[in-house]
Amino acid sequence: MAFFFAQFLTGLANAAALFLVASGLSLIFGVTRIVNFAHGSFYMLGAFIGVVLMDLLPGHVGFWGAILLTGLAVGLIGALVEMVVLRPIYRAPELFQLVATFGVILVIQDLALMIWGAEDRLGPRAPGLRGVWRIFGEPVPKYDIVLIAITPVILFALWYLIARTRLGVLVRAATQDREMVGALGVNQAWLFTGVFALGSALAGLGGALQLPKGGADLLMDFNIIGAVFVVVVIGGMGSLPGAFIASVLISVLNVFGVTYLPQSTLVLMYVVMAVVLIVRPYGLLGREEVAGEHGQVGAPETPIRPYGPKGMALVAVLLALLALLPVFAEPFVLTLVVDMVVFALFAASLHFILGSGGLVSFGHAAFFGGGAYAAALLVYHTGTPMELAFLFAPLAAGLLALGIGWFCIRLTGVYFAMLTLAFSQLVWSLAFQWRSVTRGDDGLVNIWPAEWLSGDITYYYFALAFGIGGILVLRHVIHAPFGYALRAGRDSPRQAEATGIDVKRVQFAAFALAGAMAGLAGGIFVFSKGSVFPTELEIAKSFDALIVVFLGGVKTLAGGVVGAGFMTVVEDWLVRLEYWRLLLGLVIIAVVILMPEGIVGTLRTLWRRIRHSDEEAV
Amino acid sequence: MLSVERIHSYYGKAHILNDLSFEVRRGEVVALLGRNGAGKSTTMKSVMQLLRPRQGQVTFQGRDLVGEPAFRVAKCGIGYVPEDRRIFTDLTVLENLEVGRQPRREDAPFWTQEQLFEIFPNLYERRANRGKHMSGGEQQMLTIARTLMGNPALLLLDEPSEGIAPVIVEQMAETIKTLKEEGLTVMISEQNLHFARAVADRAIIIEGGEKKFDGSFAELEAHPEIRDAYLSV
Numbered sequence: 001m002a003f004f005f006a007q008f009l010t011g012l013a014n015a016a017a018l019f020l021v022a023s024g025l026s027l028i029f030g031v032t033r034i035v036n037f038a039h040g041s042f043y044m045l046g047a048f049i050g051v052v053l054m055d056l057l058p059g060h061v062g063f064w065g066a067i068l069l070t071g072l073a074v075g076l077i078g079a080l081v082e083m084v085v086l087r088p089i090y091r092a093p094e095l096f097q098l099v100a101t102f103g104v105i106l107v108i109q110d111l112a113l114m115i116w117g118a119e120d121r122l123g124p125r126a127p128g129l130r131g132v133w134r135i136f137g138e139p140v141p142k143y144d145i146v147l148i149a150i151t152p153v154i155l156f157a158l159w160y161l162i163a164r165t166r167l168g169v170l171v172r173a174a175t176q177d178r179e180m181v182g183a184l185g186v187n188q189a190w191l192f193t194g195v196f197a198l199g200s201a202l203a204g205l206g207g208a209l210q211l212p213k214g215g216a217d218l219l220m221d222f223n224i225i226g227a228v229f230v231v232v233v234i235g236g237m238g239s240l241p242g243a244f245i246a247s248v249l250i251s252v253l254n255v256f257g258v259t260y261l262p263q264s265t266l267v268l269m270y271v272v273m274a275v276v277l278i279v280r281p282y283g284l285l286g287r288e289e290v291a292g293e294h295g296q297v298g299a300p301e302t303p304i305r306p307y308g309p310k311g312m313a314l315v316a317v318l319l320a321l322l323a324l325l326p327v328f329a330e331p332f333v334l335t336l337v338v339d340m341v342v343f344a345l346f347a348a349s350l351h352f353i354l355g356s357g358g359l360v361s362f363g364h365a366a367f368f369g370g371g372a373y374a375a376a377l378l379v380y381h382t383g384t385p386m387e388l389a390f391l392f393a394p395l396a397a398g399l400l401a402l403g404i405g406w407f408c409i410r411l412t413g414v415y416f417a418m419l420t421l422a423f424s425q426l427v428w429s430l431a432f433q434w435r436s437v438t439r440g441d442d443g444l445v446n447i448w449p450a451e452w453l454s455g456d457i458t459y460y461y462f463a464l465a466f467g468i469g470g471i472l473v474l475r476h477v478i479h480a481p482f483g484y485a486l487r488a489g490r491d492s493p494r495q496a497e498a499t500g501i502d503v504k505r506v507q508f509a510a511f512a513l514a515g516a517m518a519g520l521a522g523g524i525f526v527f528s529k530g531s532v533f534p535t536e537l538e539i540a541k542s543f544d545a546l547i548v549v550f551l552g553g554v555k556t557l558a559g560g561v562v563g564a565g566f567m568t569v570v571e572d573w574l575v576r577l578e579y580w581r582l583l584l585g586l587v588i589i590a591v592v593i594l595m596p597e598g599i600v601g602t603l604r605t606l607w608r609r610i611r612h613s614d615e616e617a618v
Numbered sequence: 619m620l621s622v623e624r625i626h627s628y629y630g631k632a633h634i635l636n637d638l639s640f641e642v643r644r645g646e647v648v649a650l651l652g653r654n655g656a657g658k659s660t661t662m663k664s665v666m667q668l669l670r671p672r673q674g675q676v677t678f679q680g681r682d683l684v685g686e687p688a689f690r691v692a693k694c695g696i697g698y699v700p701e702d703r704r705i706f707t708d709l710t711v712l713e714n715l716e717v718g719r720q721p722r723r724e725d726a727p728f729w730t731q732e733q734l735f736e737i738f739p740n741l742y743e744r745r746a747n748r749g750k751h752m753s754g755g756e757q758q759m760l761t762i763a764r765t766l767m768g769n770p771a772l773l774l775l776d777e778p779s780e781g782i783a784p785v786i787v788e789q790m791a792e793t794i795k796t797l798k799e800e801g802l803t804v805m806i807s808e809q810n811l812h813f814a815r816a817v818a819d820r821a822i823i824i825e826g827g828e829k830k831f832d833g834s835f836a837e838l839e840a841h842p843e844i845r846d847a848y849l850s851v
Binding site for chain 2 (some may be wrong): 166170172173175177179180182183186188
């Protein structure tokens with residue numbers, strides 16, 4: 001019993017940092033509607049800055065002063081990021097900003113590497129709180145008790161700020177209808193900057209506070225972001241008490257998980273989240289998202305039309321070029337093009353569900369990696385012939401999408417996105433921790449194509465046929481009645497229902513098709529590389545696809561494909577450099593700011609403008 | 619005080635306001651009349667810069683407003699009460715008023731919470747209630763009171779009589795008269811000619827985003843064909 005209680009206290013102590021980071025994310029999302037992926041990066045910055053400041057400042061005052069100063073510093077960095085990166089793009093299509101925040105992650109990762117080096121830093125102990133207290137005979141670190149005491153204080157302070165001050169009133173008003181707040185004379189720009197700074201400061205505080213229990217390393221950003229999203233979603237987006245309860249729930253479960261079910265630690269919180277969302281779709285204390293509630297009236301969508309003869313001709317020329325490529329290109333170019341085709345199909349499948357379906361999935365890698373793993377597992381464990389295993393990839397991914405979609409399709413907007421993220425993390429942690437089947441992070445190797453396909457050129461044609469074939473299938477579906485129904489459901493669900501379309505069923509089917517196509521890409525991928533690792537299921541992989549879709553242009557037909565081509569080439573160039581993440585991050589941010597319609601969208605607008613001025617000149 | 623010159627406003631590709639010009643002079647109550655879809659709300663939004671006119675000028679007390687963000691228009695002294703009220707339903711009455719609060723302005727009447735509660739006694743009774751638990755009439759009063767907390771010199775009232783009980787409509791007319799006596803300049807948009815005639819000094823009629831009439835109610839009486847053509851009575 002005493003041991004139980006001590007475990008419970010450890011969980012409570014771990015909840016402190018998690019709550020700080022999660023409350024910051026929740027606050028930022030509530031007001032700005034930005035899903036700030038870079039929030040984990042602010043947490044990491046907090047840890048590194050905290051280590052530096054604690055070294056500089058001695059004693060009790062130094063330690064706690066360092067934590068406060070860290071919060072301030074990270075808050076300022078947050079304000080800077082908001083003003084430079086996000087302010088120019090608030091008017092861009094919804095969720096476009098998250099691509100920019102992903103650019104910020106990359107930039108901060110490399111800057112941290114430049115400044116603090118690759119070595120992990122051990123956090124200093126809190127002065128005067130080094131030992132343990134005995135509670136019912138069990139040792140509990142003193143610092144844990146302090147953390148347990150601090151968390152409610154922070155919760156209360158935040159509650160006071162939000163519930164009782166003018167700033168809090170404005171924040172809550174802006175959460176509901178920011179345009180109206182502006183019409184009443186409040187400068188939203190500064191309100192947004194203030195909230196973003198506050199949220200970042202909370203993340204920084206969290207990073208510094210956890211130092212004596214952990215430390216600082218360059219993986220912290222991605223390691224915490226999954227848990228933070230889980231907490232925010234379980235608690236309910238925008239609810240501080242919800243974030244608190246969920247932080248405690250997740251942290252305590254985690255501690256018990258480590259003790260009793262060590263192989264389940266990564267999966268556990270996603271299972272909890274899935275269960276909570278199935279029972280309460282908007283989290284424990286969240287409330288339903290009402291579309292259009294936030295006073296943003298977007299321009300009406302321009303319908304996507306099939307290409308005219310000129311577009312068709314261009315595509316045909318490109319395809320002919322690709323078909324003739326082996327005649328004059330080096331083998332490494334072929335490999336690069338296979339990568340590009342794989343990525344293009346993966347991105348096109350996400351683009352299909354996101355652009356035409358209006359469903360933003362944060363976990364699309366589950367289907368790409370899922371397909372790759374499905375094929376690889378068959379080959380690895382049963383020695384199934386490659387041809388059969390390859391066909392199994394889209395099938396298995398499609399089935400997986402049916403399973404995941406069944407839970408997710410009932411939700412909309414950011415809850416949908418978060419639940420897909422959770423499920424993809426579930427799949428990832430299975431691959432990572434179920435070592436007896438998946439070999440964990442050693443990956444599955446020696447997964448080569450059948451003999452007759454094993455030549456570079458043969459596999460190139462194989463990849464081309466299936467990759468382009470998959471893209472063409474998706475394109476065909478978009479222009480088929482099914483695609484019309486899907487787009488109708490995106491633009492006006494009620495209207496669509498009223499005309500007899502079962503919107504949810506259409507979306508469910510589309511989600512499964514997108515999953516199957518991502519799985520097909522995974523199948524092509526695994527046999528071209530000969531191996532698959534859990535990285536293919538990571539959040540970062542899902543984000544890669546999201547980035548190229550947004551960069552290419554959501555509202556264009558070729559967005560995913562062009563974005564994927566652009567990204568593969570840019571990455572191939574940049575990874576040769578030492579600080580390629582920094583440059584890639586800057587490229588992403590630049591594209592987001594300069595081309596808010598995406599690459600294809602911007603080119604099209606430019607083209608129209610040129611043609612228009614020609615006509616005027618005539 | 620406010621001068622709108624030849625503005626053209628669009629929603630996407632739809633051309634809503636076509637070469638619209640009018641003036642509002644200090645101290646008067648002007649009624650913007652027209653049928654559903656005539657462009658009344660769009661006119662209000664175009665003044666407020668919630669919708670940016672693609673052409674033309676909006677000048678308030680000598681200052682060009684086109685292209686300014688809405689918060690700056692509000693700071694210049696224009697108060698906007700939207701047609702759909704847009705009160706913050708999760709906030710209490712007092713908190714709604716707090717969002718609207720702005721410093722005192724030299725050229726405009728100054729309102730305290732207490733004064734507003736005198737004009738709208740219902741709000742005082744419901745001061746701790748959340749916006750979502752209020753009736754349509756109460757919400758309408760709250761949205762006006764909230765805007766008055768900003769001490770505007772010019773008040774834009776978009777369809778204040780829409781969707782509220784007749785008794786409250788009468789009360790609303792009294793309120794607008796009170797506001798005028800306090801020295802506020804008011805522009806209301808209306809479909810209800812009787813309500814407009816009861817409170818306003820002058821009528822502007824628009825149809826299809828174009829101005830069709832601008833003059834006193836006496837002139838309008840003298841030309842019933844205008845009324846029949848552009849207003850549904």
